[in-house]
Amino acid sequence: MKTQMETDLKLESSLWVGNKRHLAVLTGWHLRWTEADKKNPDKKTVSVPVAEVVRVEEGRVKILPHKSVEDTGRDFTVFYVKRSNSRTTSGLLWRLGQTQFTCPSRVLRDQWTKHLWTVLKTHSPLRPHRLLVFINPFGGKNKGRQIYHSLVAPLFELAGINSHVIVTERANHARDHLLKKDLTGFDGVVCVGGDGMFNEILHGVIGKTQQEAGLCENDPAVTLQQCPLHIGIIPAGSTDCVCYATVGVIDPVTSALHIVIGDSQPLDVCSVHYGPGQVRYSVSLVGYGFYGDVLAESEKHRWMGPFRYDYSGAVVFLSNRSYSGTVQYLLADPLLSSPRDKTRCLSGCGVCSRSTERLFRNSSDSGSLYSSYSGPFSNDSEGEWMSVDGRFKCVSLTCMSSSCAKSPLGLSPSAHLADGTGDLILVWDTNPLGFLKYLHRHTTTQDQFDLPFVEVHRVKAVRFALASRGEEAEDNESLSNGMDGEDGGHIENGSRAGSLQHLAAGAKGQTMTSEDKTVTPFMCGLCCRKTPAVSVWNCDGEILPFPEIFCKIHGQLVHLYARGIEDGASLRDCTEERVESNTTCILQR
Ligand SMILES: CCCCCCCCCCCCC/C=C/[C@@H](O)[C@H](COP(=O)(O)O)NC(C)=O
Ligand SMILES: Nc1ncnc2c1ncn2[C@@H]1O[C@H](COP(=O)(O)OP(=O)(O)O)[C@@H](O)[C@H]1O
Numbered sequence: 001m002k003t004q005m006e007t008d009l010k011l012e013s014s015l016w017v018g019n020k021r022h023l024a025v026l027t028g029w030h031l032r033w034t035e036a037d038k039k040n041p042d043k044k045t046v047s048v049p050v051a052e053v054v055r056v057e058e059g060r061v062k063i064l065p066h067k068s069v070e071d072t073g074r075d076f077t078v079f080y081v082k083r084s085n086s087r088t089t090s091g092l093l094w095r096l097g098q099t100q101f102t103c104p105s106r107v108l109r110d111q112w113t114k115h116l117w118t119v120l121k122t123h124s125p126l127r128p129h130r131l132l133v134f135i136n137p138f139g140g141k142n143k144g145r146q147i148y149h150s151l152v153a154p155l156f157e158l159a160g161i162n163s164h165v166i167v168t169e170r171a172n173h174a175r176d177h178l179l180k181k182d183l184t185g186f187d188g189v190v191c192v193g194g195d196g197m198f199n200e201i202l203h204g205v206i207g208k209t210q211q212e213a214g215l216c217e218n219d220p221a222v223t224l225q226q227c228p229l230h231i232g233i234i235p236a237g238s239t240d241c242v243c244y245a246t247v248g249v250i251d252p253v254t255s256a257l258h259i260v261i262g263d264s265q266p267l268d269v270c271s272v273h274y275g276p277g278q279v280r281y282s283v284s285l286v287g288y289g290f291y292g293d294v295l296a297e298s299e300k301h302r303w304m305g306p307f308r309y310d311y312s313g314a315v316v317f318l319s320n321r322s323y324s325g326t327v328q329y330l331l332a333d334p335l336l337s338s339p340r341d342k343t344r345c346l347s348g349c350g351v352c353s354r355s356t357e358r359l360f361r362n363s364s365d366s367g368s369l370y371s372s373y374s375g376p377f378s379n380d381s382e383g384e385w386m387s388v389d390g391r392f393k394c395v396s397l398t399c400m401s402s403s404c405a406k407s408p409l410g411l412s413p414s415a416h417l418a419d420g421t422g423d424l425i426l427v428w429d430t431n432p433l434g435f436l437k438y439l440h441r442h443t444t445t446q447d448q449f450d451l452p453f454v455e456v457h458r459v460k461a462v463r464f465a466l467a468s469r470g471e472e473a474e475d476n477e478s479l480s481n482g483m484d485g486e487d488g489g490h491i492e493n494g495s496r497a498g499s500l501q502h503l504a505a506g507a508k509g510q511t512m513t514s515e516d517k518t519v520t521p522f523m524c525g526l527c528c529r530k531t532p533a534v535s536v537w538n539c540d541g542e543i544l545p546f547p548e549i550f551c552k553i554h555g556q557l558v559h560l561y562a563r564g565i566e567d568g569a570s571l572r573d574c575t576e577e578r579v580e581s582n583t584t585c586i587l588q589r
């Protein structure tokens with residue numbers, strides 16, 4: 001009660017910032033200071049949301065080159081999030097702002113610091129106190145350690161965060177640690193690396209939560225338990241798509257500040273069930289065909305660093321492959337949103353906020369996110385199952401936009417981070433020029449779905465099965481007859497899968513032969529048009545060599561220390577109203 005009263009109080013004083021007198025005001029939500037000089041018509045107000053204050057310390061504090069504190073008894077220093085003016089394609093860069101205030105008396109200084117500490121505690125319940133940090137020293141350009149120690153650790157220290165740092169010694173080191181060790185006392189896990197490293201940590205965090213809840217995560221019918229640990233991402237990988245799509249920039253300092261202030265962004269996760277009862281998780285891409293082949297090819301050229309994807313992309317493109325199969329998908333409610341509605345999921349997204357309520361509406365009685373959806377083996381009461389088969393250049397499923405530096409709007413520009421759905425993109429077989437047009441549109445603002453051989457569906461679950469050998473031979477024959485025109489020349493049977501008995505047949509657990517796994521050199525692909533019968537799946541940058549899979553989207557299964565992409569354009573022209581909402585900016589008066 002006392003705390004509430006204290007935070008409701010408004011503190012207003014005349015304080016000095018440098019050699020200028022300012023009127024400083026602290027409400028429960030904002031700290032603001034305005035130059036008091038009546039003659040200056042351009043005087044500015046700086047407004048910092050309390051949630052974005054990093055630290056308040058008594059004295060005149062300097063942190064560079066080394067921390068020093070000079071306390072005259074009348075000063076205090078505030079560290080906070082400051083948005084940089086530099087224009088970026090997507091979100092905004094954050095930097096550490098710092099202002100030293102001088103009060104007329106020690107009593108007033110103590111009142112200010114005490115009050116600031118109180119509102120900070122009240123408004124930032126998710127600020128981490130203890131973090132488990134995993135650094136992949138071999139991600140991206142091998143700079144993980146350097147990035148963490150020079151840019152991130154000093155911010156964690158300033159914020160009083162206790163970090164336990166582990167530099168990984170092998171692949172799956174982080175996952176195994178999370179699964180086996182006691183994580184009591186940690187508020188979150190920080191991943192210094194790329195999408196592959198994030199994926200490893202995702203497996204550890206989800207696996208641990210299900211272990212502790214006594215749930216079998218391999219069973220696609222099970223409703224998974226939301227993970228209590230937040231995950232922070234410090235980008236130090238090759239694609240860094242999860243960071244780009246949830247923050248809008250690839251910048252270790254911005255990401256570290258989101259962690260420090262305890263931002264929280266729920267994220268949908270796709271479980272990929274394969275083989276004899278096994279599971280993998282994905283948030284960015286579950287991709288068969290082109291993206292699977294690019295990944296398989298790129299693994300041979302890891303020494304090239306991030307450039308391996310460009311090189312392998314060209315090799316695989318020139319090999320001009322397509323693969324046959326049957327795709328079945330369970331449509332999400334089309335009244336809620338559409339992958340072609342031209343909207344973007346930005347910070348404070350309305351579709352995602354409404355989904356939180358919808359996804360957890362029945363959680364108190366059933367504990368189920370999909371109380372009406374019990375997995376792949378139920379009848380069709382849970383929605384509309386559709387089925388198509390034919391030859392595809394690629395089949396991709398993503399829970400979010402999957403934007404990255406190469407594709408600033410992403411694989412599916414209107415996908416949502418936390419709406420409990422994924423977007424299924426089917427690119428039917430087409431000529432190389434058509435496919436190039438599709439790929440190229442990822443790098444521009446042109447609509448990549450507005451092509452006759454591309455379709456996109458918002459879904460809750462997907463199943464992929466290989467075509468039977470007979471169908472495949474027919475497909476290959478039609479290929480060699482030159483029937484793969486730009487419209488795809490595919491067999492489409494948008495039938496309801498309620499009538500498809502084989503939906504419940506389950507994956508056959510078919511593995512590829514080593515010959516299949518080898519990506520044919522592009523010359524061979526071009527000259528002989530000999531294509532392997534099956535591709536592999538790219539599951540967030542990890543190869544999954546089982547072609548037959550069942551995928552299910554779990555709405556908001558994990559939380560990141562992020563807040564979604566901030567709309568740079570509207571924040572740059574910020575108005576008083578905007579400042580009240582949740583941003584730090586300079587107000588012109
Ligand atoms: C003619 C120009 C063609 C440009 C095509 C650009 C398409 C870009 C679409 C990118 C979608 C990225 C989805 C993210 C996947 C990551 O999980 C994965 C792993 O990333 P990591 O290596 O761990 O950072 N990266 C890739 C390339 O498969
Ligand atoms: N110490 C290590 N040695 C080798 N591989 C590792 C190590 N730590 C993590 N990995 C693995 O490296 C893979 C790629 O890591 P990531 O950080 O995503 O880099 P990139 O974005 O360059 O692919 C991940 O699958 C992860 O499991």
Ligand SMILES: [Ca+2]
Pocket residue numbers: 268399400415416417418419420421422
């Ligand atoms: Ca989603």
